[in-house]
Amino acid sequence: MPTIGDLLRQWRHRRRLSQLDLALAAGVSARHVSLIETGKTNPSAAMVLRLADHLAVPLRERNRLLLAAGFAPRYPERPLDDEALAAAGAAVARVLRAHEPYPAVAFDRRWNILRTNRAVEPFFAGVDPALLRPPVNLVRLGLDPRGFAPLVVNLDDVRTVFRARIRRQLALAPDPELTALYDELLAPGAADPPDQDPDPAGPGPAVASDVVIPMVLRVAGRELRLFSTITTFGTPVDITLAEVAIESYYPADAETAAYFEEPGGRPRPPAPGPAE
Secondary structure, eight states: OOOHHHHHHHHHHHTTOOHHHHHHHHTSOHHHHHHHHTTSSOOOHHHHHHHHHHTTOOHHHHHHHHHHTTOOOOSOOOOTTSGGGHHHHHHHHHHHHHTTTSOEEEEOTTOBEEEEOTTTGGGGTTSOGGGGSSSOBHHHHHHSTTTTGGGBTTHHHHHHHHHHHHHHHHHHSOOHHHHHHHHHHTSOOTTSOTTSOOOTTSOOOOOSOTTTSOEEEEETTEEEEEEEEEEEOSSOOSHHHHHOEEEEEEESSHHHHHHHHOTTOOOOOOOOOOOO
8 A cells, every 4th residue: 555655756746846846835844745755754634735735636635645644534525416515516406507508517527427407408319328327428428429429520629629638637636447438438549640649647639728629519400519618616625526517518609509599499419320
């Protein structure tokens, strides 16, 4: 089992900081950081959290640091529908509902869908039921030929955006399941340009902005252009809340806005055909 010193060193290297850099940021001596990393001194829980804060360590991993230092975990992890998270769960539901008639989705750190609003539901009509068995993964749903992929006109652009986002996540914190998802659906192949680093924790391809690359869907003979924004909780003290994100989709042109706003509901997207 890694020691607290091992884990702190790993996080410091991941953030590309020297011992002096971390010490100056945290207001401690470089010698103290060195003693912790070499196991010659045992840090207090407050010191572990202080260093973790300056290393931008996610809450889930802060618990692991505390355990390695001999302390109890500080941050709970509960389902979003847990009574203790009732206010936060209600806030998520309110954001999703307020975004109608446009689609919005809440998902966790591994892109598993937690909740959606009603505008998303018609798009599930043509999805293979196997992809809708929990946990329903947004990345797999978007890129799998049995999911939304046949509707996406600019699938390569959408794949590039997903790839960049997940690379950024993995650069911030390792996650074996997220790495497996990346390898399954997003790892660059031989056809990709040579400057695309195959390391999921690497810099990734240059993407001007997730917002300026719209997702273009062909639905019922119409092309819908959508861009999205992502909302997260600002100062969470629960692991679940720290890892929840809400992606809200907006119409990028008047025709798309009219499609979602037209009275009487919208025609359901057709069922995807065989993969080409």
